Amino acid sequence: MRRAPFSALVKTFRARGMLADSIHTSVEEQVAIFFHVVGHNQRFRVIHSTFRRSTETISRYFQQVFYAIGELGGEMIKPPSTNTPPKILYFRVPRSMYAAFRGKKHYTSQNMLATVDFVMRFTYVLAGFEGSAHDASILADNFSRPNGLQIPEGKFYLGD
Template identity: 75%
Template sequence: MLVHKRVVRLNEKPRIRYGPMLIRDQERIANLNYIYNCNDIEALWMLRMKRAPFARLVQTFRSRGLLQDSIHTSVEEQVAMFLHVVGHNQRLRVVHNTFRRSMETISRYFKQVLYVVGELKGEMFKSPTGRTPTKIRTSPRWYPYFKINNIL
């Protein structure tokens, strides 16, 4: 009898036990609230953008129907993940830990936001003027590197 139980245990697939994700969800929500409700200096450090332009960007995506809230991820979080990757040159694995999301989720929303930014590139990006800004032209530290461009 004892051998039979042991054989059955060996042939069974190991059970995967899922614990409640309450602590993980609380950490993620606290992190998102910190990003959305911080001051402009913190927002610049985290998103490379102040809060008001971030809110306008999200509103533009939402009002034009380019991005939508999913069951578990808001448009704000999708854009914040994208800006974190692009603004800090972070790998998706790092953002995975910061936002407490799976690698697949981070990758999916990064691609979606990247596609939307590509769709709006005509409205979102200005063409370079070809002139050196005054701040650089008057700086002895930086102007020598840009002097060649002004001669040509």
């Protein structure tokens, strides 16, 4: 996390009275402890040597910051949109092919490969694979096509 968002988060915690400096630990250090544990998947035993605090202290501050972030969840964490972007087309499976496209949850599904920018513009879509098709086989099929996946310049999501 960069300094500006980190500072803004700490300022919000202080302004709303969610976290306060203690005798030995500032709010900045408390938040840093939390992000260090979460961001690096570290155990409290490892963090205690980095910050020179007991594991009990690390645990206490981790829990306090965790609850404070949970309080901000409603304003900062947006639930996924239920609206389907207009550029996504629904690819219907013909009834004669239902058996091939039936997934492990017993309904038809499809796998697709797409490049999407941060404004949710689809630049490339390859669909029509059975829902149980392995990602590697879809990618291999894509690369075998003459005009396969071409990722344009810029920032894109990489997801599954």
